[in-house]
Amino acid sequence: xxxxxxxxxxxxxxxxxxxxxxxxxxxxxxxxxxxxxxxxxxxxxxxxxxxxxxxxxxxxxxxxxxxxxxxxxxxxxxxxxxxxxxxxxxxxxxxxxxxxxxxxxxxxxxxxxxxxxxxxxxxxxxxxxxxxxxxxxxxxxxxxxxxxxxxxxxxxxxxxxxxxxxxxxxxxxxxxxxxxxxxxxxxxxxxxxxxxxxxxxxxxxxxxxxxxxxxxxxxxxxxxxxxxxxxxxxxxxxxxxxxxxxxxxxxxxxxxxxxxxxxx
Amino acid sequence: xxxxxxxxxxxxxxxxxxxxxxxxxxxxxxxxxxxxxxxxxxxxxxxxxxxxxxxxxxxxxxxxxxxxxxxxxxxxxxxxxxxxxxxxxxxxxxxxxxxxxxxxxxxxxxxxxxxxxxxxxxxxxxxxxxxxxxxxxxxxxxxxxxxxxxxxxxxxxxxxxxxxxxxxxxxxxxxxxxxxxxxxxxxxxxxxxxxxxxxxxxxxxxxxxxxxxxxxxxxxxxxxxxxxxxxxxxxxxxxxxxxxxxxxxxxxxxxxxxxxxxxx
Amino acid sequence: xxxxxxxxxxxxxxxxxxxxxxxxxxxxxxxxxxxxxxxxxxxxxxxxxxxxxxxxxxxxxxxxxxxxxxxxxxxxxxxxxxxxxxxxxxxxxxxxxxxxxxxxxxxxxxxxxxxxxxxxxxxxxxxxxxxxxxxxxxxxxxxxxxxxxxxxxxxxxxxxxxxxxxxxxxxxxxxxxxxxxxxxxxxxxxxxxxxxxxxxxxxxxxxxxxxxxxxxxxxxxxxxxxxxxxxxxxxxxxxxxxxxxxxxxxxxxxxxxxxxxxxxxxxxxxxxxxxxxxxxxxxxxxxxxxxxxxxxxxxxxxxxxxxxxxxxxxxxxxxxxxxxxxxxxxxxxxxxxxxx
Numbered sequence: 001x002x003x004x005x006x007x008x009x010x011x012x013x014x015x016x017x018x019x020x021x022x023x024x025x026x027x028x029x030x031x032x033x034x035x036x037x038x039x040x041x042x043x044x045x046x047x048x049x050x051x052x053x054x055x056x057x058x059x060x061x062x063x064x065x066x067x068x069x070x071x072x073x074x075x076x077x078x079x080x081x082x083x084x085x086x087x088x089x090x091x092x093x094x095x096x097x098x099x100x101x102x103x104x105x106x107x108x109x110x111x112x113x114x115x116x117x118x119x120x121x122x123x124x125x126x127x128x129x130x131x132x133x134x135x136x137x138x139x140x141x142x143x144x145x146x147x148x149x150x151x152x153x154x155x156x157x158x159x160x161x162x163x164x165x166x167x168x169x170x171x172x173x174x175x176x177x178x179x180x181x182x183x184x185x186x187x188x189x190x191x192x193x194x195x196x197x198x199x200x201x202x203x204x205x206x207x208x209x210x211x212x213x214x215x216x217x218x219x220x221x222x223x224x225x226x227x228x229x230x231x232x233x234x235x236x237x238x239x240x241x242x243x244x245x246x247x248x249x250x251x252x253x254x255x256x257x258x259x260x261x262x263x264x
Numbered sequence: 265x266x267x268x269x270x271x272x273x274x275x276x277x278x279x280x281x282x283x284x285x286x287x288x289x290x291x292x293x294x295x296x297x298x299x300x301x302x303x304x305x306x307x308x309x310x311x312x313x314x315x316x317x318x319x320x321x322x323x324x325x326x327x328x329x330x331x332x333x334x335x336x337x338x339x340x341x342x343x344x345x346x347x348x349x350x351x352x353x354x355x356x357x358x359x360x361x362x363x364x365x366x367x368x369x370x371x372x373x374x375x376x377x378x379x380x381x382x383x384x385x386x387x388x389x390x391x392x393x394x395x396x397x398x399x400x401x402x403x404x405x406x407x408x409x410x411x412x413x414x415x416x417x418x419x420x421x422x423x424x425x426x427x428x429x430x431x432x433x434x435x436x437x438x439x440x441x442x443x444x445x446x447x448x449x450x451x452x453x454x455x456x457x458x459x460x461x462x463x464x465x466x467x468x469x470x471x472x473x474x475x476x477x478x479x480x481x482x483x484x485x486x487x488x489x490x491x492x493x494x495x496x497x498x499x500x501x502x503x504x505x506x507x508x509x510x511x512x513x514x515x516x517x518x519x520x521x522x523x524x525x526x527x528x
Numbered sequence: 529x530x531x532x533x534x535x536x537x538x539x540x541x542x543x544x545x546x547x548x549x550x551x552x553x554x555x556x557x558x559x560x561x562x563x564x565x566x567x568x569x570x571x572x573x574x575x576x577x578x579x580x581x582x583x584x585x586x587x588x589x590x591x592x593x594x595x596x597x598x599x600x601x602x603x604x605x606x607x608x609x610x611x612x613x614x615x616x617x618x619x620x621x622x623x624x625x626x627x628x629x630x631x632x633x634x635x636x637x638x639x640x641x642x643x644x645x646x647x648x649x650x651x652x653x654x655x656x657x658x659x660x661x662x663x664x665x666x667x668x669x670x671x672x673x674x675x676x677x678x679x680x681x682x683x684x685x686x687x688x689x690x691x692x693x694x695x696x697x698x699x700x701x702x703x704x705x706x707x708x709x710x711x712x713x714x715x716x717x718x719x720x721x722x723x724x725x726x727x728x729x730x731x732x733x734x735x736x737x738x739x740x741x742x743x744x745x746x747x748x749x750x751x752x753x754x755x756x757x758x759x760x761x762x763x764x765x766x767x768x769x770x771x772x773x774x775x776x777x778x779x780x781x782x783x784x785x786x787x788x789x790x791x792x793x794x795x796x797x798x799x800x801x802x803x804x805x806x807x808x809x810x811x812x813x814x815x816x817x818x819x820x821x822x823x824x825x826x827x828x829x830x831x832x833x834x835x836x837x838x839x840x841x842x843x844x845x846x847x848x849x850x851x852x853x854x855x856x857x858x859x860x861x862x863x864x865x866x867x868x
Contacts (some may be wrong), residue, residue: 012652020640030439037443041450048460049308052315057307099636101601102629103622105653112649184289184296191300198307203299260603260617261539 004072006109013113034121036126039072042193043130057198063225064195066134070221071193072127074157079120082112082162085182088172097259108166108252140224153220159241160215161189162211163248170248173255185211193217195228215240268362269370276374285380293333294387295394301455302395316459322486323457327397328391330454330482335384337417337477339372340466342441345428356521365425365516372421400487401429412481415501420448420477422508429512430517453479457488473504530610531705532575532598532739537607539568539593567593569761570607575754579705580738582748582769585758585849590742592709594758598739599629599707604780612705613727625654628698632710635690636697643693644678654701657847661700668696673727695726699736706730708740712747716777716780724750745851757854764854773850784831785839786812798831812838 007257050061059067074115091097091111100110135142168182188206192213207214215237223234267320280287302324309320318326345368348354357364391397400406427444430437449455451474458469458479469475483489489497545561568590575581585591596602597609599843600623604682609616614623630636637646651661669675672692682690692712698706706826708727712720728751730736742748748755748769755772757765784795789811796806804827805817818827824842 009652012649015642016638016645016649019642019645032437034439034446036440037446040570041446041455045455048456048462051387051458051462053308053312054505055308055310056304057310093633094630098596098601098631099629099634101620101623102627104625104655106621110653147576181289187293187297191296194304199300199303203296203303239604259604261541261602261605 002106006106006113009105009109009113010116013116014118017116017118030120032122034100035120035123039068039123039126042068042190047138056202057195059195059198059228062134062138063228066131066138066195067195067218067221069127069130069132071132071157071217072130073101073124073162074097074154074216076120076122076124076127077154077158078161079123081119081158082165083115083117083120084111084165084169086115087111087169092172092259101256106146106254108249123126135224138226140226140236149223153223156238156241157216157220159245160212163215163241163244163246164189164211167251168250170252170255173259187215189216212240212244269366272367272370273374273377276329276371277378280375280378288385290335290379291387291390294335294383295390298328298331298391298395301331316457318457318459318486318488321396321398322488324396325486326457326482326488328388328395328397329485330478332384332388333392333413333416333478333481334454335387336376336380336413337420339421339424341368341372341421342424342428342444344368344371344376345425346431346437346441349428349431351474354388358520365512368425368428369421372424373417376417400485405484405487405494408498409481409485412484412498413499415483415505416477418505419473419501419508422505422512423473424449425512426508426515429515432515432522448474448477451475452477453482457483472507476501476504498521529577530574530575530614531579531612532573533608533610533740534574534598535608536569536570537572537597537609538566538570538605539590539597540564540566540604540605566575567761568597568604571696571758571761571763573586573756573763574670574764575737575739577737578735579729579754580751581754581756582725582741582752583739583741583756584743584745584748584757585741588763589758591758595709595739595741599627600757602626615618625701626703626705628701628703630691630694630698630706630708630709630711632694632713635682637690637693639683640681641786642679642681643674643685646682646693647697648825650697650700660702664700664702667695668699671729672722674807679779688715690716691719691723692726695723699730702734703736705737705739708738708742710742711740712742712744720746721750725818727751757851774820779817779822780824781815781817781843782824782827783809783813783815783839783841783843784835786814786836788812788838790814790835795831798834800825802827802830 021249043065046061046064049056050064054060056064091100097107100107103110164185168185171181188211191199191203192207193216195217195218196207196214199207204214208219219230219233220237222228279346305323306320309315309323313319315323345354346523357367372417379415392399399514422443427437427441430440434440451469451472453475458475461469480489480501484494484497537668541564543565545563547561547746558714571590571594583591593602597604598611598616600611603617604784607642609635612623612626614626616623636650637643638649647661649667669678672695674689674692674696677685677689678695682693685693695711706727711727712723715723724747727738727740733737740747740751748834752769754767755765755769756763790808792806792808792814794810795814795816799806799816803819803822806814807817808814815833816827818824828840
């Protein structure tokens with residue numbers, strides 16, 4: 001019931017988003033371009049590096065690009081639905097959280113919907129394209145269940161991202177200036193999209209168990225790779241998604257409680 | 265008069281101190297970045313002795329010093345300026361008997377000074393302990409490096425002023441600011457020394473101001489540039505600094521015209 | 529039935545202390561100090577359904593904090609609240625469906641799209657039926673004269689236009705209680721009057737209970753039968769507006785414009801035996817202060833009978849002055865005086 005209600009709200013918010021964007025059509029494309037430029041930068045990095053070396057650890061260029069392509073899919077989904085970068089500034093400092101709390105819908109649902117950002121979905125599409133190209137280049141076999149597996153893995157990865165960033169956004173409820181944390185996590189996140197096997201143990205541990213960004217890249221992608229096939233880590237992805245998502249939600253709920261001054 | 269400007273440095277310095285989480289996370293971010301790139305580069309090098317003219321040892325030092333330099337020159341003046349333009353407070357600031365652009369620059373410097381003393385210096389010490397970084401022994405090289413670092417700050421800030429001032433002329437320069445940030449990270453040499461780029465790209469990059477921000481000072485620091493090359497690098501920075509004053513002033517002039525003649 | 533029922537309501541905040549100077553800021557990096565601030569100090573009041581109540585007080589008196597607790601945004605430190613029979617902070621989502629909130633300083637409308645789109649979205653959020661919505665919208669749009677603005681984006685509206693739209697947004701789901709935080713701030717007199725008339729109308733026709741905070745005491749004069757005055761977290765007055773004026777206004781003043789030059793002795797002699805106070809403003813003008821219990825006409829009769837007058841002006845102490853006086857003389861004395 002609650003989910004259905006949220007979904008019906010989602011449709012309305014998207015409609016409003018589109019109406020807004022139709023008034024600023026140029027911005028839409030600039031935003032898409034700058035999003036893609038960021039991915040392009042990372043791909044350029046990969047391409048330039050592979051001009052000087054045949055492999056990164058024991059990962060070939062096509063494999064690294066494949067992992068990157070996978071990463072772009074959940075990342076695009078995440079950016080579309082949990083565009084919470086400005087949460088602290090807009091909702092806490094400028095006080096819009098008060099308005100959210102005077103409305104009969106879940107607070108996180110409302111905040112996510114108000115900031116929905118469909119241009120990011122284009123990144124997901126490009127990611128699918130990149131994955132498909134490297135798939136074909138490496139001559140990987142294609143099984144009937146691959147699309148289903150991809151769907152489950154992508155959902156898991158998206159939840160990992162959403163959980164982490166919801167928790168980060170919720171930090172605004174606890175501190176007046178938690179802005180430094182977001183760039184910190186953002187930087188760490190960047191390393192999950194390369195094969196974590198090239199890092200030392202500490203960073204690998206961090207990216208797998210503490211801030212599990214490796215589940216938004218190399219682990220799930222390895223499900224499809226013949227040379228690095230790792231079904232155990234791959235299938236931990238949906239589990240990781242559920243756990244991290246639950247943690248994010250819990251931190252948010254607790255944060256809202258605190259914001260409202262309940263028992264702190 | 266001059267002391268008024270220095271007050272802006274001081275106030276920004278104090279403001280930065282107030283945001284303590286930013287400070288802690290800043291050090292961690294930069295160490296993580298250095299660490300991640302260190303391991304990635306080690307994987308990239310594999311068994312190779314030198315790549316792009318850099319030995320492994322030089323590369324490590326290059327990464328460490330480039331990220332630390334970035335801590336000093338990086339600022340968000342473009343965002344600040346465009347916010348002030350969009351909410352209209354720039355008009356009030358322009359009424360004051362001091363130069364708006366210089367004030368912004370001073371604020372950026374306050375931020376940079378804060379990061380240099382409390383982030384770059386301790387961060388560099390930590391990085392030297394964690395990774396095989398070799399510091400130059402020649403005091404002259406240190407001296408020249410700090411002068412070049414100052415120019416890095418100036419040139420990067422000039423580019424920020426330019427991007428920020430664009431808000432006068434377009435309704436939304438968000439995309440432009442994002443692109444600028446990506447371009448500076450990719451093309452200034454923080455991610456990749458310029459020597460890694462293919463020949464044609466390098467030729468283009470040598471005619472752009474970005475290399476003056478990171479690649480040149482870091483190359484001097486790591487000992488990749490020697491003798492007369494050092495002075496040439498410094499000249500390139502100075503030329504860019506002077507050259508960039510022209511578009512800034514032109515933009516500023518037409519921005520003022522726009523603001524006062526058309527009333528915003 | 530009571531619309532709002534508040535008992536011993538208290539709210540405390542922990543506030544970060546910032547130490548001074550570079551040294552202080554460096555110390556703050558490692559250890560923060562906090563102080564406990566009590567914004568609302570054990571207040572109690574009841575508002576019956578259908579009342580328009582003004583909630584006034586200086587900045588920082590605790591008005592907004594109270595409103596936030598009444599609307600379920602903040603959870604009280606202690607005390608009981610019942611609004612519409614709900615405990616606001618406990619059953620937030622069910623509770624807020626029955627109330628409307630307008631924060632004068634903040635918009636609940638989407639900035640870039642037509643106002644009507646925001647209304648439609650709010651319809652979904654509050655789950656208002658299509659036909660109910662249309663009927664209600666038509667009514668509101670007509671009374672507030674908004675039909676031409678509906679398709680305009682909010683950023684292109686003037687403050688007065690936006691404020692009227694905010695009211696519509698807060699009333700679309702037909703709430704039984706309306707909370708208004710500074711609804712007329714920054715508006716010109718025409719819009720203010722329009723909004724006041726509108727609020728009176730919905731209160732009269734739909735029985736909507738209204739609680740409003742304001743700095744503009746004309747709002748109070750025009751709308752409220754009841755005033756709650758807050759100072760430093762305490763209620764220092766709760767009662768009718770007339771009563772407030774009666775108790776607190778110390779008297780009236782009459783300004784006389786004489787045709788001939790007058791002196792202080794001359795005017796004093798006019799009202800010999802009456803307990804009044806004269807001041808001479810200039811050669812022809814003098815002002816007399818009359819205590820509340822004395823009849824104005826007595827004084828007027830005496831003066832007019834023995835001097836040539838070209839103009840008379842009677843000054844009634846207005847709410848503004850009363851309130852200023854209360855704050856000026858110190859809240860505790862005033863509180864005593866008012867309660868006593």
